[in-house]
Amino acid sequence: MLTPLSPTSDPFAHRLQLFTGKGGVGKSSLVAALALTAARRGHRPLIVELGHRASMEAVFGQGPIGYTPHDVGRGVAAMNLGVEGALVDYVADNLRLGGLAKLVLDNGALSRFLYAAPGVTEVVTLSKLRQLALERRPEGDARWHPIYVDLDATGHALMLLELPRVLDGLIGAGPLRRLLASVSALIADPDQTLLHLVTLPTELPIQETLELYRQLDRGHKVQLGRLYVNQVPDEPLSYRAVSAMDELSRAAIVQDERELMNDLALARVALRRYAQVTDQLSRLAAEVRIPVVRLPRLATGEVTLEELERLGEIAAQGVMDRGAVDRRAAPDRRAAPDGSTPSRDGVER
Amino acid sequence: MSGVAPSSARPSAPPPSSRAASQRGYDRADPLIEQSRLIVCVGPGGVGKTSVAATLALEAARRGKRALVLTIDPARRLATALGLDGLDDSVRQVETAALTRWGARVEGQLFAAMLDTRASYDALIRRLNGDARAAQRILDNRVYQAFSRTLARSHAYVAMERLYDVTSQGEYDLVVLDTPPTRSALDILDAPGRLVRFLDDDVVRWFTKPRLGGRLSRLLPTGSAAATRLLGLLASQQLVEELISFFSVLLHLREGFRERAAAVQELLRAEETAFCLVCSPSRTSLWDAAYLREGLVSRGVRLSATVFNRAYVPSGDDSATPLAWAPPVEPRERLSALGLTALKGAAVHKSAAVPRPSEAALVLLSELSHLRQDAAAYNHAAQAAMERFQERLPPGSLRVRLPELSDDPRDLIDLLHLSRALFTPG
Numbered sequence: 001m002l003t004p005l006s007p008t009s010d011p012f013a014h015r016l017q018l019f020t021g022k023g024g025v026g027k028s029s030l031v032a033a034l035a036l037t038a039a040r041r042g043h044r045p046l047i048v049e050l051g052h053r054a055s056m057e058a059v060f061g062q063g064p065i066g067y068t069p070h071d072v073g074r075g076v077a078a079m080n081l082g083v084e085g086a087l088v089d090y091v092a093d094n095l096r097l098g099g100l101a102k103l104v105l106d107n108g109a110l111s112r113f114l115y116a117a118p119g120v121t122e123v124v125t126l127s128k129l130r131q132l133a134l135e136r137r138p139e140g141d142a143r144w145h146p147i148y149v150d151l152d153a154t155g156h157a158l159m160l161l162e163l164p165r166v167l168d169g170l171i172g173a174g175p176l177r178r179l180l181a182s183v184s185a186l187i188a189d190p191d192q193t194l195l196h197l198v199t200l201p202t203e204l205p206i207q208e209t210l211e212l213y214r215q216l217d218r219g220h221k222v223q224l225g226r227l228y229v230n231q232v233p234d235e236p237l238s239y240r241a242v243s244a245m246d247e248l249s250r251a252a253i254v255q256d257e258r259e260l261m262n263d264l265a266l267a268r269v270a271l272r273r274y275a276q277v278t279d280q281l282s283r284l285a286a287e288v289r290i291p292v293v294r295l296p297r298l299a300t301g302e303v304t305l306e307e308l309e310r311l312g313e314i315a316a317q318g319v320m321d322r323g324a325v326d327r328r329a330a331p332d333r334r335a336a337p338d339g340s341t342p343s344r345d346g347v348e349r
Numbered sequence: 350m351s352g353v354a355p356s357s358a359r360p361s362a363p364p365p366s367s368r369a370a371s372q373r374g375y376d377r378a379d380p381l382i383e384q385s386r387l388i389v390c391v392g393p394g395g396v397g398k399t400s401v402a403a404t405l406a407l408e409a410a411r412r413g414k415r416a417l418v419l420t421i422d423p424a425r426r427l428a429t430a431l432g433l434d435g436l437d438d439s440v441r442q443v444e445t446a447a448l449t450r451w452g453a454r455v456e457g458q459l460f461a462a463m464l465d466t467r468a469s470y471d472a473l474i475r476r477l478n479g480d481a482r483a484a485q486r487i488l489d490n491r492v493y494q495a496f497s498r499t500l501a502r503s504h505a506y507v508a509m510e511r512l513y514d515v516t517s518q519g520e521y522d523l524v525v526l527d528t529p530p531t532r533s534a535l536d537i538l539d540a541p542g543r544l545v546r547f548l549d550d551d552v553v554r555w556f557t558k559p560r561l562g563g564r565l566s567r568l569l570p571t572g573s574a575a576a577t578r579l580l581g582l583l584a585s586q587q588l589v590e591e592l593i594s595f596f597s598v599l600l601h602l603r604e605g606f607r608e609r610a611a612a613v614q615e616l617l618r619a620e621e622t623a624f625c626l627v628c629s630p631s632r633t634s635l636w637d638a639a640y641l642r643e644g645l646v647s648r649g650v651r652l653s654a655t656v657f658n659r660a661y662v663p664s665g666d667d668s669a670t671p672l673a674w675a676p677p678v679e680p681r682e683r684l685s686a687l688g689l690t691a692l693k694g695a696a697v698h699k700s701a702a703v704p705r706p707s708e709a710a711l712v713l714l715s716e717l718s719h720l721r722q723d724a725a726a727y728n729h730a731a732q733a734a735m736e737r738f739q740e741r742l743p744p745g746s747l748r749v750r751l752p753e754l755s756d757d758p759r760d761l762i763d764l765l766h767l768s769r770a771l772f773t774p775g
Contacts, residue, residue, distance in 0.1 A: 023394025026633060058636045200395065203757065241716045244709035251687045251710075259675075260683070262665025263717040266672070270720060276756075303632050 005194070005225055007291040011316045012038050014194045015142065016133050016186065017225065018149045020157035021198035022208050026230040028055035029298065029308065030198055030315065031148045032076075036305065037312030038146055039075030046132065046144035047078040050125065050151060059308070069132075069144070074305065077144070086124040089131065090179075122163045123176060126183040133186060157195065158215065161187070161222060187222055194225030197290075201229050201277040206284060213288055224290045228315065232294040233277060236270035376747040377773045378625075381654050382409045385623040387516065387616065388525045388653075391535075391645070392627035393637035397658045400758045401627050401751075402527040403431065403461070404767045410445065410459035411768075414522035417460040419511055421527050430760040431461040438463050438472075440515070445761060453765050460521070464507060474602075490595045509613045516616060535644045538617060623653035628738075630660055630731035635738055642741060652746050656771070657735050660750035662724040668752050668770065671732070674725035680714035 011034070019027050031047055038045040046069055047056055057065050060072035067085035069077045135143040151157045163180065187193050195216065199209040209227070216224060237245075245264065252260040284292055295315060298307060381388060382405055390402040399420055406418035417440065420431070428434065432441045440462040445455040475484045508526065515524055616622060624645055628638035638655075645652045661671035678686075739748055751770045758764050 024634060024637075025395060028633060055633070055636060205395065236720055237716050238712065240709050241713035244707060244713040247707065248687075248710050248713055255687050257687060258666065260687070260717075262672075263721055265665045266662070266724060267717055267720055298632070 004289045005223065005291060011226075012041060012043055012146055014192060014225070015145055015147060016129065016149070016193040017146050018151055018157065018193070018195045019198055020151045020195065020212070022205055025198050025200045025205055026298075027150050027198045028059065029303070029311065030228055030230065030295070031150045032056065032059045033308040033312035034315055035076045035078075035148050035312075036074055036309045037316050040309065040312075041316075043145055044143065045076055046147045047072075047076065048129070048132070048147060048149045049078070049080045050149070055150070060305070081125060081128055083121050083124060086128040090124040090127050093127070093131070122160050123179065123183075126160060126163070126187070127179055130183050130186050133192070158212075161195075161216075184221075190223035193223060195222045196225040197227045199227065199229055201232050201280045201294075203276075203280060206280045210283070210287060213290075217289075227284065227288055227290055227292045229281065229284070229292060229294050231297045232281070233270075233274055233297060236274055237267055242271070374748065375750050376654075378405065378408075378654060378656070378747060378749050378771045379773050381405065381623055381625060381747060382412070382414075382523060382772075384621065385653070386521075386523055386621040387512070387619070387623070388523070389528065389617070389622070389624045390525065390627055391528050391624060391641050393629075393634045393641075396627050396629045396634055397751075397757065398627040399527050400764065400767060401625070401656055401658065401771070402525045403758075404764045404771055405625070406461075406523065406525045407445075407455075407459055407761065407764050408768045408772055409523045409525075410457040411453060411455050413456035415458050415460070415520065416523040416525065417462065417515060417521045418525045419462050419464055419508070419515070419527060421464045421529060428463070430764075433461055433463050438511075443761075448761055448765060451762055451765060457522070462511070462515075464511060464527075487595070490591060510609070512616065513609050513613050517612070535641065535648070538614075538645075538648050538650065618650055622651065624650050626652060626655045627658060628655070629658050630734045632734070635734055639738065639741070642738075646743060652743055654747035654749060655739070655742060657748070657750040659753040660731055660735060661728045661752055663752040671728040671752075672721070672724050674729065675721065677718045677722065678714075680711045680718070683714050684710070 017034075019031055021027050028049075035045040035047050049056055049065070056072065056078045057063070060076070060078065062072040065072065065078045065080050067079060067082055069079040072078045129147070129149065132144055132147055133142075137143045151160070197209055197213060199205045213224075213227075216222065245267070248260065249264055251257075252264060281292075281294070293315060295311060298311065388402075388405055390398050390405075392398045402420060403418050406416040409416035418431070420428075420433070430443075432443050440460050443459040443461050445459055448455060471488060474487050475481075508528065512524070512526060515521060626638055626641055626645070628634045642652065642655075664670045664672040735750070742748065749771060751767070754763075754767070756763070758767055
């Protein structure tokens with residue numbers, strides 16, 4: 001693969017930032033958090049969701065998000081890149097057929113025919129992403145920067161990246177070939193495009209992330225960005241407290257203190273789970289050569305934009321400060337009594 | 350079909366006793382496996398859907414049924430436990446003898462199979478095609494190869510195909526189908542019809558038998574040549590030709606597809622079919638689950654149960670009860686309650702039989718109190734989020750909640766453990 005990204009590089013330098021990971025690992029929250037932070041630093045971020053996900057509607061609560069990018073608040077724009085719209089754009093941009101193209105695409109049958117053809121969905125999606133990346137404001141600078149793309153699933157990312165290989169031999173020298181070449185060039189440009197991985201610190205997501213990492217590391221000409229690990233729990237007890245566990249357990253048994261026994265059992269489960277998380281993070285660290293950014297847990301239930309902004313700050317600072325993160329930025333964090341707890345946010349390598 | 354609103358009159362409504370037996374408005378999943386012949390598990394990623402699906406099948410087997418779980422993508426160790434080490438997608442019987450030592454007799458039989466998109470597709474093409482040479486022609490077609498590889502879009506067809514296969518022979522008393530995470534699960538309902546409609550489209554026939562014409566030929570005066578040229582411009586002439594040859598072969602299979610799609614649609618809406626939504630109380634999981642809930646209800650299928658996994662941190666002595674908030678106890682008071690007293694920042698023992706508590710014990714007591722508060726706060730927030738979610742569940746739909754387990758299930762014994770939380774013990 002290309003040289004790994006420097007852990008201290010500017011998280012907002014790249015125009016096109018793609019995020020991939022298994023469903024349920026918190027890609028949408030992370031993308032929203034980074035976009036909010038980018039906007040606070042004076043950038044013009046655009047969030048792109050693919051297909052019919054509606055996560056950003058729930059996050060920003062600004063009504064439906066459609067094909068045309070629009071402001072969802074706090075300086076963040078969002079859009080939903082549906083295939084139908086992208087197909088019309090693609091035909092209009094590449095074939096100059098004007099009315100005829102519209103006529104053909106308005107015919108649902110032909111659209112479905114195109115949709116079923118392998119690669120068409122991916123080609124028009126990539127084409128639209130390229131168009132967004134090239135778009136300029138009247139002032140002459142980029143209209144959107146950075147563009148955060150929430151790729152739905154692991155398979156989706158691979159399909160986009162494998163497109164040239166899948167289509168090899170099936171496409172001639174026409175506009176598709178030319179388009180594919182220019183899109184591939186954008187995706188392969190390490191100064192413009194990053195592919196980030198998102199995961200959780202538990203066994204199955206880590207296993208899949210490692211498998212995906214190996215695949216990407218081997219074969220694909222895309223600059224891997226960072227590996228974000230969501231929901232890394234705090235160390236449940238300080239070293240000091242752990243040293244008193246046996247002692248208090250004995251006292252609890254002698255005195256038959258049920259409440260205390262329960263509390264100690266809860267602590268043991270938390271310690272065990274934390275040890276498992278640590279194991280999984282070590283597995284990552286042993287193999288992965290890109291910067292790993294650990295992110296704290298978000299509260300259950302309603303999460304506010306303020307909380308996401310805090311998460312974005314941690315994600316961005318974790319990138320820039322190599323672990324020297326302002327601990328106050330992390331919600332619900334208790335400092336260990338002797339201050340000996342190692343920093344758990346930020347970049348490891 | 351969206352007019353079929355779920356009502357409490359449906360047979361899937363749990364008997365009053367099951368609701369009464371539950372604590373605080375939550376149910377057990379017993380009626381789900383007792384009353385269903387097919388359970389489709391849907392839900393967002395990372396919520397333990399595969400484990401729940403396997404547990405439903407295991408419990409049915411324990412109750413004397415022949416139960417099959419069709420799973421996708423299980424964690425490696427769970428796959429091993431289910432005997433799914435092989436690379437093919439054949440049905441295997443799961444060895445359950447190990448459970449006897451844990452006091453769990455499996456009266457029936459448990460079977461498992463993995464859904465493998467590519468292999469199932471190839472098998473489908475062979476099954477539908479009597480002629481081996483015609484089948485091979487499809488299998489060699491590059492469009493077909495790309496099509497069957499695009500997992501995201503084709504999983505639903507494969508799942509349907511396997512379902513048709515395993516249910517049409519009536520070999521099993523219960524089939525539990527695991528589905529891919531989140532939204533694409535609705536493809537299970539939409540895809541079969543879509544494929545048939547697609548094959549029925551004028552345009553496909555028109556491309557494969559150009560002289561027949563169709564709606565499009567009136568729209569495009571220059572006829573099929575122009576449309577083919579347009580497609581050729583979009584993609585390439587070669588792609589178009591492979592596509593046409595792919596569809597012309599596929600078109601012969603249309604009747605077979607249509608029959609199967611109709612049968613599967615009927616099956617999915619049958620009385621004895623239940624959809625089971627699995628989610629966790631995290632915000633993102635509930636968003637996706639809400640989308641699925643609306644999608645299922647609007648498609649007129651029976652959302653018979655919702656399983657909230659990792660719904661609460663259990664209290665120490667009873668895993669069925671969420672840990673509750675308790676007023677924090679001052680560490681020194683707690684030491685006193687233990688028969689220990691604190692003096693000058695350190696604690697000293699009252700009786701020589703009890704070891705002298707250290708300063709570390711005070712630190713531990715204070716941190717334990719924080720841990721407990723955090724867990725109680727989690728339970729409180731989770732409970733509130735689940736209640737909001739339930740407001741829009743169809744009446745009569747079961748609501749089951751499972752405690753947060755310390756590990757993901759890895760073997761049959763872990764599944765047995767999970768089944769004790771899912772079903773009425775005994």
